Amino acid sequence: xxxxxxxxxxxxxxxxxxxxxxxxxxxxxxxxxxxxxxxxxxxxxxxxxxxxxxxxxxxxxxxxxxxxxxxxxxxxxxxxxxxxxxxxxxxxxxxxxxxxxxxxxxxxxxxxxxxxxxxxxxxxxxxxxxxxxxxxxxxxxxxxxxxxxxxxxxxxxxxxxxxxxxxxxxxxxxxxxxxxxxxxxxxxxxxxxxxxxxxxxxxxxxxxxxxxxxxxxxxxxxxxxxxxxxxxxxxxxxxxxxxxxxxxxxxxxxxxxxxxxxxxxxxxxxxxxxxxxxxxxxxxxxxxxxxxxxxxxxxxxxxxxxxxxxxxxxxxxxxxxxxxxxxxxxxxxxxxxxxxxxxxxxxxxxxxxxxxxxxxxxxxxxxxxxxxxxxxxxxxxxxxxxxxxxxxxxxxxxxxx
Amino acid sequence: xxxxxxxxxxxxxxxxxxxxxxxxxxxxxxxxxxxxxxxxxxxxxxxxxxxxxxxxxxxxxxxxxxxxxxxxxxxxxxxxxxxxxxxxxxxxxxxxxxxxxxxxxxxxxxxxxxxxxxxxxxxxxxxxxxxxxxxxxxxxxxxxxxxxxxxxxxxxxxxxxxxxxxxxxxxxxxxxxxxxxxxxxxxxxxxxxxxxxxxxxxxxxxxxxxxxxxxxxxxxxxxxxxxxxxxxxxxxxxxxxxxxxxxxxxxxxxxxxxxxxxxxxxxxxxxxxxxxxxxxxxxxxxxxxxxxxxxxxxxxxxxxxxxxxxxxxxxxxxxxxxxxxxxxxxxxxxxxxxxxxxxxxxxxxxxxxxxxxxxxxxxxxxxxxxxxxxxxxxxxxxxxxxxxxxxxxxxxxxxxx
Numbered sequence: 001x002x003x004x005x006x007x008x009x010x011x012x013x014x015x016x017x018x019x020x021x022x023x024x025x026x027x028x029x030x031x032x033x034x035x036x037x038x039x040x041x042x043x044x045x046x047x048x049x050x051x052x053x054x055x056x057x058x059x060x061x062x063x064x065x066x067x068x069x070x071x072x073x074x075x076x077x078x079x080x081x082x083x084x085x086x087x088x089x090x091x092x093x094x095x096x097x098x099x100x101x102x103x104x105x106x107x108x109x110x111x112x113x114x115x116x117x118x119x120x121x122x123x124x125x126x127x128x129x130x131x132x133x134x135x136x137x138x139x140x141x142x143x144x145x146x147x148x149x150x151x152x153x154x155x156x157x158x159x160x161x162x163x164x165x166x167x168x169x170x171x172x173x174x175x176x177x178x179x180x181x182x183x184x185x186x187x188x189x190x191x192x193x194x195x196x197x198x199x200x201x202x203x204x205x206x207x208x209x210x211x212x213x214x215x216x217x218x219x220x221x222x223x224x225x226x227x228x229x230x231x232x233x234x235x236x237x238x239x240x241x242x243x244x245x246x247x248x249x250x251x252x253x254x255x256x257x258x259x260x261x262x263x264x265x266x267x268x269x270x271x272x273x274x275x276x277x278x279x280x281x282x283x284x285x286x287x288x289x290x291x292x293x294x295x296x297x298x299x300x301x302x303x304x305x306x307x308x309x310x311x312x313x314x315x316x317x318x319x320x321x322x323x324x325x326x327x328x329x330x331x332x333x334x335x336x337x338x339x340x341x342x343x344x345x346x347x348x349x350x351x352x353x354x355x356x357x358x359x360x361x362x363x364x365x366x367x368x369x370x371x372x373x374x375x376x377x378x379x380x381x382x383x384x385x386x387x388x389x390x391x392x393x394x395x396x397x398x399x400x401x
Numbered sequence: 402x403x404x405x406x407x408x409x410x411x412x413x414x415x416x417x418x419x420x421x422x423x424x425x426x427x428x429x430x431x432x433x434x435x436x437x438x439x440x441x442x443x444x445x446x447x448x449x450x451x452x453x454x455x456x457x458x459x460x461x462x463x464x465x466x467x468x469x470x471x472x473x474x475x476x477x478x479x480x481x482x483x484x485x486x487x488x489x490x491x492x493x494x495x496x497x498x499x500x501x502x503x504x505x506x507x508x509x510x511x512x513x514x515x516x517x518x519x520x521x522x523x524x525x526x527x528x529x530x531x532x533x534x535x536x537x538x539x540x541x542x543x544x545x546x547x548x549x550x551x552x553x554x555x556x557x558x559x560x561x562x563x564x565x566x567x568x569x570x571x572x573x574x575x576x577x578x579x580x581x582x583x584x585x586x587x588x589x590x591x592x593x594x595x596x597x598x599x600x601x602x603x604x605x606x607x608x609x610x611x612x613x614x615x616x617x618x619x620x621x622x623x624x625x626x627x628x629x630x631x632x633x634x635x636x637x638x639x640x641x642x643x644x645x646x647x648x649x650x651x652x653x654x655x656x657x658x659x660x661x662x663x664x665x666x667x668x669x670x671x672x673x674x675x676x677x678x679x680x681x682x683x684x685x686x687x688x689x690x691x692x693x694x695x696x697x698x699x700x701x702x703x704x705x706x707x708x709x710x711x712x713x714x715x716x717x718x719x720x721x722x723x724x725x726x727x728x729x730x731x732x733x734x735x736x737x738x739x740x741x742x743x744x745x746x747x748x749x750x751x752x753x754x755x756x757x758x759x760x761x762x763x764x765x766x767x768x769x770x771x772x773x774x775x776x777x778x779x780x781x782x783x784x785x786x787x788x789x790x791x792x793x794x795x796x797x798x799x800x801x802x
Binding site: 107110111112113115116119161280281282283285286288289292293296314317319320321334336337338340341343344345347348351352355 | 488513514515516517530532534648649650651652653654656657683685686687688689690691693694733734736739740741742743746747
């Protein structure tokens with residue numbers, strides 16, 4: 001099956017809005033190379049479950065592709081057309097299952113030593129697209145907040161080593177009511193700049209009460225879903241012939257209702273949460289991985305104005321001798337290890353925030369929960385500086401803006 | 402094969418380029434600079450610029466056929482910034498202070514193949530970039546170093562062994578190449594598999610046997626020239642009870658692998674011994690602290706193997722030790738990955754790593770900056786031990802011959 005042979009009825013399995021979008025751009029799809037089109041369809045098929053920003057980006061990308069002349073299109077996709085595909089790839093049902101095609105394509109690219117060429121083609125496409133479709137700046141500067149080290153009395157070493165050089169280190173933070181102050185700031189931002197999925201609160205444990213205009217995701221709330229997912233995976237892996245590719249395909253197709261998620265609710269957010277568990281690695285077992293990945297995906301996909309990510313202690317990784325020794329089943333936590341995880345996770349949160357438009361004005365605060373240490377990054381604060389002044393978190397945030 | 406590519410949405414593709422401040426070439430140059438400068442300063446080593454005036458045999462008086470070699474793959478996958486870059490040095494104190502000053506160190510070992518642990522290790526062992534499915538129970542397609550060694554030098558099976566971490570490596574000992582039949586390669590010991598048989602029903606065995614951190618929920622079928630439990634006693638002279646009791650004192654599968662290595666050295670003193678360590682690959686679960694713990698443990702275990710080499714009469718003074726990661730992990734800067742967690746982008750950081758060689762006749766405290774290829778290891782071993790790796794695509798590393 002080649003793109004030029006595409007027919008409308010082949011999109012009948014797509015969700016309603018995705019189908020409509022696909023049919024609107026069918027003629028454009030027919031002009032694209034097979035090494036590229038399925039990755040685009042992978043986004044199209046998810047259109048009904050995408051955040052508003054993602055929808056706008058996708059529509060702009062499609063509009064741009066449609067506007068290209070024959071010559072322009074050839075120039076844009078020359079490198080993609082040089083990618084050699086296998087016959088088995090061409091026979092895959094890439095219209096109905098574009099994600100599976102992309103996964104197989106990845107394997108093919110590695111095996112045929114074309115990954116570098118593909119990567120180069122993708123980067124070139126990205127450059128051209130960025131030049132043709134300007135990114136949307138945020139309506140106000142983004143604010144990322146990471147709260148790390150819950151339950152730790154003494155940090156095992158210096159904190160924020162990667163972030164300090166980008167901002168101001170505060171060594172005398174007044175921790176009293178710190179979390180409440182942060183949640184109030186998030187609520188105030190959601191109130192003054194209301195936007196669907198524009199303000200997020202992600203918690204690695206039990207979520208604290210928060211404003212209604214804030215999108216909330218938590219590890220604890222996902223517990224029944226995680227348990228159902230792990231049970232499902234366990235059952236599937238017992239079946240003959242179940243390999244990693246088949247398992248991944250199965251996981252990608254799981255629907256919220258199949259994983260003990262209550263019917264109803266917000267389908268976009270439900271799909272987002274399921275993907276955190278089925279596409280994330282370690283998110284099913286470690287709360288620190290869950291928070292880092294949830295923040296990354298929220299930033300990447302929803303491009304929110306505010307993200308508060310609060311890390312919590314993850315379960316302890318048992319050493320081998322404990323795994324072999326029968327004992328009472330109880331989940332022990334590893335607060336100190338989790339602090340190290342979260343310190344790196346906070347750095348990744350900041351990196352991911354900086355990948356979004358408006359990064360030159362964005363703000364970031366990381367705080368060692370219930371302790372006196374924090375780092376604030378803002379155009380208003382000098383980099384690589386230290387403040388020993390006693391100040392609360394609300395005060396630091398006011399300095400940042 | 403199911404490594405992931407990172408072609409996501411258009412905006413991600415755009416970010417791939419915008420997030421990076423350097424071209425791959427600039428990154429590569431920076432990488433080399435940081436490694437070289439660091440090693441000079443911290444370990445007191447010098448830049449090597451010329452070849453040695455005489456051959457390895459002339460320098461040591463040890464004939465190629467009497468030389469022994471131990472290869473440690475420092476796995477699975479560790480980045481510069483957590484090992485030999487300035488900020489990572491605290492994680493490799495043994496390599497840095499004890500081994501590096503005694504070694505010839507190559508700062509730029511490039512893996513141009515598939516970045517999956519089994520297939521990459523198979524490539525290291527064949528001197529050809531293998532393209533077999535990383536997650537299937539398949540032998541390498543090109544002849545392995547073990548087969549070359551045994552055939553050319555007419556060595557018995559007991560003279561070459563592989564100790565590997567998981568079921569996924571069970572076929573690494575011999576290839577499917579028609580010039581080499583079954584049984585012509587290395588015996589493979591999978592300590593976790595033996596432990597499974599020895600401790601059946603004891604403790605949380607299923608969790609311990611999580612086979613591959615790349616696909617933690619799937620374990621391939623076993624086949625090939627693997628070592629079974631009953632052979633512990635008959636071949637290794639190690640009772641199942643002693644093996645089990647010792648395992649109950651250890652904290653990780655890699656510690657168990659090193660325990661088996663020591664048994665092999667005492668019982669058979671194999672001339673070619675290949676050890677694949679793998680604890681580091683816990684990084685896939687996204688917990689940075691566990692990744693660092695894995696690196697520190699691997700650093701310690703590597704030094705323990707070196708000490709064992711020096712203390713065993715059959716090895717002391719005639720064994721060359723090679724230590725090298727199979728590859729790195731993704732860069733923090735590449736938006737297509739998630740930093741240390743995976744090795745999916747194929748970026749410069751994930752492809753570039755290091756190697757140290759130490760032993761009699763190897764120049765001590767010398768650093769070479771020139772790029773060396775991962776597949777150069779096998780022909781180098783051939784030149785060192787007196788066999789011809791006729792189908793390898795690598796080149797002997799002359800600086801240590």
